[in-house]
Amino acid sequence: MKVVLITPPFYVPNETCALSIGHPLGISYIGGQLRRAGHEVTLIDSLVEGRIHDKKPEDLTGDQTDCIRVSRGVFARHPVGEGFPDGATIIGLSFDEIEQRLREIKPDVVGISVIFTSVFRPGAEIAKIAKRIDPNIVTVMGGTHVTVSPDTTLAEESIDYIITGEGELTMEQLLVDIEEGKDPSHIPGVGFKNPEGKKVHTANVLNWELDDLAMPALDLLKMEDYFDTMAEGRAGKMYTTRGCPFNCSFCSVPFTSERRFRVHSLERIVEEAKIWTDHYNAEVLIFEDDNINTATKRFRAMLNEFLDNGIHARLDGRNLRCDLLDADTLELMKKAGFRHVFITPESGSQRVMDEIITKKMSVDDSRAAVERILDAGLTVGTAFVIGFPGEKRSEIQETVDYAYELKALGVTSFWFSIATPMPGTALYETATEMGLIDGIDLDNFAYNVATYDTEEFTAQELMEWHNHLMADLNGWDSASGDKPSVMGKPSEIDIRAMAS
Numbered sequence: 001m002k003v004v005l006i007t008p009p010f011y012v013p014n015e016t017c018a019l020s021i022g023h024p025l026g027i028s029y030i031g032g033q034l035r036r037a038g039h040e041v042t043l044i045d046s047l048v049e050g051r052i053h054d055k056k057p058e059d060l061t062g063d064q065t066d067c068i069r070v071s072r073g074v075f076a077r078h079p080v081g082e083g084f085p086d087g088a089t090i091i092g093l094s095f096d097e098i099e100q101r102l103r104e105i106k107p108d109v110v111g112i113s114v115i116f117t118s119v120f121r122p123g124a125e126i127a128k129i130a131k132r133i134d135p136n137i138v139t140v141m142g143g144t145h146v147t148v149s150p151d152t153t154l155a156e157e158s159i160d161y162i163i164t165g166e167g168e169l170t171m172e173q174l175l176v177d178i179e180e181g182k183d184p185s186h187i188p189g190v191g192f193k194n195p196e197g198k199k200v201h202t203a204n205v206l207n208w209e210l211d212d213l214a215m216p217a218l219d220l221l222k223m224e225d226y227f228d229t230m231a232e233g234r235a236g237k238m239y240t241t242r243g244c245p246f247n248c249s250f251c252s253v254p255f256t257s258e259r260r261f262r263v264h265s266l267e268r269i270v271e272e273a274k275i276w277t278d279h280y281n282a283e284v285l286i287f288e289d290d291n292i293n294t295a296t297k298r299f300r301a302m303l304n305e306f307l308d309n310g311i312h313a314r315l316d317g318r319n320l321r322c323d324l325l326d327a328d329t330l331e332l333m334k335k336a337g338f339r340h341v342f343i344t345p346e347s348g349s350q351r352v353m354d355e356i357i358t359k360k361m362s363v364d365d366s367r368a369a370v371e372r373i374l375d376a377g378l379t380v381g382t383a384f385v386i387g388f389p390g391e392k393r394s395e396i397q398e399t400v401d402y403a404y405e406l407k408a409l410g411v412t413s414f415w416f417s418i419a420t421p422m423p424g425t426a427l428y429e430t431a432t433e434m435g436l437i438d439g440i441d442l443d444n445f446a447y448n449v450a451t452y453d454t455e456e457f458t459a460q461e462l463m464e465w466h467n468h469l470m471a472d473l474n475g476w477d478s479a480s481g482d483k484p485s486v487m488g489k490p491s492e493i494d495i496r497a498m499a500s
Contacts, residue, residue, distance in 0.1 A: 001039050001040070001108040001109055001175055001178075001179060002039070002040045002042075002105065002106065002107045002108045002109070003034055003039050003040065003041050003042070003107060003108065003109045003110075003111060003175070004041075004042045004043075004044060004101075004102065004105055004107040004109070004110050004111065005027035005030055005031050005034075005041065005042070005043050005044070005111040005113065006027070006043075006044040006045075006046060006098070006110065006111070006112055006113065006126060007024045007026075007027060007044070007045050007046055007047065007112075007113045007115075007119075008046055008090075008112065008113075008114065008119045008122035008123040008125075008126055009046040009047060009050060009078075009090040009091055009092030009093055009094075009098075009119075009122050010047050010090065010091040010092060010118075010119065010122075011088070011089075011090055011118055011119050011121055011122045011446075012077075012088065012089045012090070012091060012446065013084075013085050013087075013088045013443060013444045013445065013446055014087070014088075014444070014446060014449070018447055018448045019047075019070055019091070020070065020071055020230075020231060021047070021048060021070055021071045021072075021073065021226060021229045021230045021231070022226070022230065022237055022286075023045075023218070023221060023226055023236070023237045024043070024045045024113065024221075025216060025237055025238070025239065025288060026113045026115060026142075026143065026167070027043050027045075027111070027113050028043065028216035028217055028218060028220075028221065029168055029213065029214070029216045030111065030142075030167050030168050030171050031043050031216070031217035031220055032213075032214035032215050032216045032217040033168040033169070033171070033172055033213060033214040034171060034172060034175065035214070035217055036214040037172050037175070039175065041217060041220065042105055042107070042220065043217060043220040043221055044093075044098070044101060045092075045221065045222070046092040046093040046098060046122075047070075047075065047091060047092040048075075048092070048221075048222060048225050048226060048229070049092065049093050049222065049225075050075050050076045050091065050092030050093045050094075050097075051073050051074070051075050051076075051225050051229065052067055052074045052075060052076055055067060055074040056074065057069040057072060057073065057074055059074075060074065064077075065077065066078075068091055070091070070229070071229050071230055071231040072228065072229045072230065072231060073225075073228060073229030075091050075092060076091070076092065076093070076094070077089050077090070077091050078090050078091075078094040078095075080095070080122075080125075083125075084121070084443065085443050085444055088443075090122055095122075095125060095126075095129060098126060098129060099129045099132075099133065102129065102130060102133055102137075103133055106134075107130075107137060108137065108138065109137070109138045109139075109140060109175065109178070110126070110127070110130040110137055110138070110139050110140070111140045111141075111142065111171065112126050112127060112139065112140070112141045112142075112159075113141075113142060113143045114141055114142070114143040114144075114145045114146055114153075115143045115144050115145070116143075116144070116145060116447070117145045117149075117422060117423070117440065117442070117445055118445055118446055118447055119145075120145050120153075120442055121442055121443060123141060124141075124156045124158065124159070127139040127141065127156060127158035127159045128158045130158070131158045138160050138161070138178055139158060139159050139160045139161070140159075140160065140161045140162070140163060140171065140174065141153055141156075141159050141161075141162050141163070142162065142163035142164070142167045142170075142171070144424075145423075146162050146163065146164055147164040147165055147204070147424070148422070148423040148424030149423045149424075150162055150164055150191050150201050151199060151201075152442075153191075154191055154192070154193060154199050154201070160192060161174060161184070161190060161191065161192045162190070162191040162192070162201070163189055163190060163191075163204075164189045164191065164201070164204045165188075165189045165204030165205070165206065166189075166204070166206065166207050166242070167189075168207065168213050168214070169207060169213075170187060170188065170189040170190060170204070173187045173190075174187055174190055185200050185202060186202070187202065188202050188203060188204050188205040189202060189203070189204030189205065190202055206242075206243075206262065207242075207262070208262055210242065210262055210263065210264045210268070211264055211265050211268045215271075215272060215275065216238075216272075218275065218276075218280070223280060227280075227282075232284050232286060232316065233283060233284060234280075234281065234282055234283045234284065235282060235283070235284035235285070235286055235316075236276030236277075236280060236282035236284070236285055236286070237285075237286045237287075237288050238269075238272050238273065238276065238285065238286075238287065238288065239264070239287070239288055239289055240263070240264050240269045240287055240289055240292060240302060241261060241262060241263045241264065241289045241290070241291075241292060241294070242261075242262045242289070242290065243261045243262055243290055243291075249356060249357050249358050249388075249425060249426035249427045249430070261291070261294050261295065263295070263298060266301060266302055266305045269302055269305070270305050270306070270309050270311070273285055273306065273311050273313075274309070274311065276313070277311055277312070277313050282313060283313055283314060284313055284314045284315075284316060285311075285313045285314070285315050285316070285337075286316045286317070286318065287315070287316070287317040287318070288318065288319075289317070289319060290319055291319050291320075291321055292317045292319060292320060293317070293320050293321055293324050293325065293329070294321060294324070296324050296326075296329060299329070300329060300332055303315075303332050303333060303335075303336040304332070304336075306336050306337065307335065307336055311337075312337070313337055314337050314338075314339055315333070315336060315337040315338045316338070316340065316342075317338075317341075317342070318342055319344070320341060320342065320343055321361075322343035322344070322345070322361070322365060322366055322369035322370075323361050323362075323365040323366075323369065325341070325343075325369050325372060325373065326372070327372055327375070327376065330372055330373060330375075330376035330378065331376055333376075333378070334376055334377060334378055338378060339378060339379065340378060340379045340380070340381065340412075341373045341378050341379070341380050341381070342380070342381045342382070342383070342413075343366065343369055343370070343373075343380065343381070343382055343383075344382070344383045344384075345363070345366035345382055345383070345384060345402070345406070346359055346383070346384060346385050347363070347384065347385065347386075347395070347398070347399050347402075348363060348384075348395075348398040348399035348400070348401060348402025348403070349363070349391075349395035349398040349399060350362060350363050351395065352388065352391055352395050352399075355390075356388045356389075356390055356391060357385070357388070358426070363402065366382075366406075367405075367406070367409075370382075370406055370409055370410070370411060371409065374409070374410045379410075379412050380410070380411050380412065381411065381412060381413035381414065381415070382403070382406055382411050382413070382414055382415070383414075383415040383416075383417065384399055384402075384403060384414070384415070384416050384417070385416075385417045385418070385419050386399055386416060386417075386418060386419065386462065386465065386466070387418045387419040387450060387457065387462045388419045388427065389419075389421075389427070389430050389431050389434050389436055389452075389454060390430070390434075390454075391419075391454075391456065392456050393456045393457055396457065396465070400465070400469065403416075403469065403473060404473070407473060413474060414469070414470070414473040414474055415470075416466050416469045416470055416473075417447075417448055417466075418448050418449065418450050418462050418463070418466055420447055420448070420449075420451065421436075421437055421440075421451065421452075422440075423440065431452065436451075436452035436453075436454065437451060437452055448466065449463070450462040450463050450466075
C-alpha cells in the first residue's frame with residue numbers, strides 16, 4: 001500500500017508559542033516498520049518542510065507575520081480560517097500545501113502523528129483534507145494525545161482508525177487487515193467506529209522485544225534541513241529505552257508506558273548510533289528516552305560500548321534522574337562524550353515534590369547533583385514547574401529562590417514550565433476535581449500558557465513570573481531587574497514569544 005505518515009504543522013492559537021526543531025522519531029520508526037513490511041512510505045514533517053530557505057534569522061526585524069524564527073531557521077507562518085479561533089496560525093506547511101502534497105502522492109493511507117495535544121486540531125484538519133481529496137483514503141491517527149484521549153479522537157468524523165500506545169506493530173497489523181478487508185478489532189491498540197457508529201477500542205499492549213522493531217526510516221526525512229536549523233547543530237536523535245518507572249503527577253508517561261522500563265540491546269543501540277555518525281556525519285547524539293539512566297548499570301554499560309566502538313560524538317540526554325548521577329557515572333559520561341547535563345529539580349519546595357508532584361526525590365538531591373556535575377567538569381541545565389493546583393504562593397517563591405541559588409552555584413541554563421493539566425496525568429484529575437478546569441479547549445490549547453486561577457495565584461501572575469524567570473535566569477536581552485518576589489504584586493512584564 002502507498003502510505004503517507006505526517007506530523008501536523010505547529011498550531012499557535014495565540015501569540016505565545018514554545019517549539020523547537022527535532023526529528024519526528026515516531027513516524028520515522030513506524031515508517032521503517034512499514035517499509036520493511038513491503039509498503040511504499042512517504043514521511044512529511046509539516047514543521048520542517050515549511051522552512052523558508054532564503055531567509056535567515058538575523059534578517060528578521062520582528063515585524064513579520066508570515067514567518068517566524070525557530071532555533072536557527074526561519075519557518076512559514078500561516079493564518080487559519082473557518083473553524084479556528086480568530087488570530088490562530090500554524091507554523092510550517094500550510095493546509096493548502098499539505099493538500100497539494102497528498103494530491104501528488106495519491107496515498108491509500110494517511111497516518112497522522114499527534115504526539116502533543118497542541119497539534120490535535122491541525123491533525124484533525126489533515127484528516128478532513130485527505131477525505132476531501134478522496135473519501136476512500138484511509139485515515140489513521142496515533143500518538144500520545146490519541147492514547148490518553150481515544151474517545152475524543154474517534155469523535156472526529158474524518159478519522160477512520162486510531163492507534164494507541166506504540167504504533168509500529170499495531171500499524172503494520174492494521175494495514176494487513178485493511179488490505180484483506182478483515183475486522184481489525186482483534187488488534188491490540190486499535191480503535192474505530194463500527195457500522196452501527198459504536199466506538200470500538202482494544203487495549204494496547206507494550207512492545208517488549210524492542211530489537212525486533214525496524215530501524216527508523218531516516219533517509220525519508222529532509223535531513224539537512226534539521227542539521228541547518230536545530231539548536232544543537234548537526235545532531236541526531238534516538239531512543240535507547242522506552243518507559244519510566246516513576247509517577248510524576250504532571251507527566252503522561254506513567255499512563256502511556258504503564259510505568260514499565262524496557263531497553264534495546266547494546267548492540268542495537270550502537271548500530272543505530274553508527275547510522276547517525278557514519279552515514280549522516282552527526283556530531284551530536286541526543287537521547288530522547290523518558291528516563292535514560294533509570295538502570296545505572298545498564299547506562300554505564302552503554303557508555304562503555306560507545307567508547308569501545310569508537311563513537312565520537314557529543315552526547316546529550318534530556319531526561320536524567322539526577323539522584324542516580326554518582327561521581328563515577330559522571331566521570332564516565334564525560335569520557336564518553338557528554339559535555340552538558342540537563343536535570344529536572346522541578347521545585348524548590350519539598351512539600352510540593354512529595355505531595356503534589358509525587359517525585360520521589362529531595363530538593364537536596366538536586367543541589368548535590370549540581371555540585372557533582374560541576375565537579376566532573378560538565379555544565380548543567382535545569383527545569384522547573386510552577387503553578388500546580390494546591391501549590392502555595394510561598395512555595396513558588398521557594399522554587400524561585402532555589403533556581404537563583406543553583407545559578408549562583410554555576411547552573412548555566414534554566415527552563416520554567418507552567419503546570420499544564422493534560423489528560424492521562426494525575427495533575428489533570430486533580431485540577432478537574434478542584435473545579436479549576438472542565439476538560440480541554442482544543443481550539444485554544446497551548447503549552448506553557450496558564451489555564452486557571454487559584455486562591456493563591458492567577459493565570460496572569462503565572463505568565464508574568466514565567467516570562468521574567470526565563471529571561472532573567474538565562475540572560476536574555478529582555479531581562480531586567482532582580483528575581484521576582486511572588487509574595488507581592490508582580491510588576492508588568494512583557495510576554496516574550498518563546499520561539500522568537
